Amino acid sequence: MTLKFVVMSDLHLVGHGATSMTLDTADRLERAVACVNDRYADADFCIIAGDLADAAEVEAYERLREITGRIGIPTYITLGNHDDRDAYLSVFGADQADETGKVNHVIDAKGYRVIVLDSSEPGRVDGVLTAAQLAWLTARLAEAADRPIVVVLHHNANALHIEADTIKLHDDAPFIAALKTHDDVRQVIAGHVHLTSTATYHGLPFTTLAGGHYSVDFNADQPSTPFRSLTGPGQMAVILGTPHSTTVLFDDFLNDHSIIAVHTPGD
Ligand SMILES: [Fe+2]
Incomplete structure (x- = not known):
């Protein structure tokens, strides 16, 4: 009995013709x-x-609903910094937000608990998990003390030694503390940075996937060095969970790497 699920991120949908x-x-x-x-x-x-959307127009969320409606397996959606919660809820339904006011989910399958957290915060590019969400997370972890956990959210909690570290999850310490109330957190998976990475941070495993939009050519520990935006890969992650292993594979469903732009930090 192997858990198998797919993570997409960073769709950046726009209106028709754009x-x-x-x-x-x-x-x-x-x-x-x-x-x-x-x-x-x-x-x-x-x-x-x-x-999900690049500029958070209602039309982009309508396209999201139309296209993801063709996914043949159950699909759970949360938000990122480009999204607008009210616009999203106007298309997908107000009941997508829970008692914290955000779009979180808990999924129990094949002996695992998978927790999806909405790290978007209106007016901010970095990520925020509110006190209400951290309390909610801690309660969901406590309910599943006997099961492995995977957490999925938009913002990376760990710094990656790149330019985008300034817009990672803000104030990650309470999030790490909440995760550490459970002794079997197998992965924390994020998008946001548009590149593939793995790390340990405070003893926990963290992963980012490149996602569906452009990919970023990083400038590791050289914050004044130019970096490039590339057309690909368009990437999803595939997670396979058994009682004693949790594996993240990456499927580059688009594998072109043309240069779109070169960015000089500070310009
Ligand atoms: Fe993005």
Whole structure:
């Protein structure tokens, strides 16, 4: 009995006829959905980890609903810094927000608990988990003390030694403390940075996936060094969980790497 689920992130959908960073993001999502249906139709569920829309127009969320409606497995969605919660809820329903006011989910499957956290905060680019969410998280972890945990959210909690460290999850210490109330957190998976990474942070395993939009060519520990935006990969993560192993694989459903732009930090 192996848990299998897919994580997408950073769709950055726009209105009909528009592009984002030169890219047709709706077409890229269509390709991602086709990949899930072709290769992971046997998965337990799919999670979409935020930055659903690029500029948070209602039309973009309507496109999201239309295209993700073709995913053949249950799909759980949360928000990122590019999203607008009210616009999202106006399309997907107010009941998508829970008692914390945010779009969190808890999924129990194949002996695991998977917790999805909404780290978006209106008016901010970095991520915020509120006190109410941290209390909610701690309670959900306590209920599942006997089971492995995977957490999925938009913002990376750990710094990656790159330019984007300034917009990671704000004040991560209470989040780490909440996670440490459980003794079997197998992975914390995020999008946001548009690149693939793995790390340990305070003894916990953290992963980022490149997601569906442009990918970032990092400037590790050289914050004044130019870095590039690339057309790919368009990437999803595939998580496989057994009682004693939790594996994250990466599926590059689009594998082109053309240069879109070169960024000089500070310009
Ligand atoms: Fe993004």
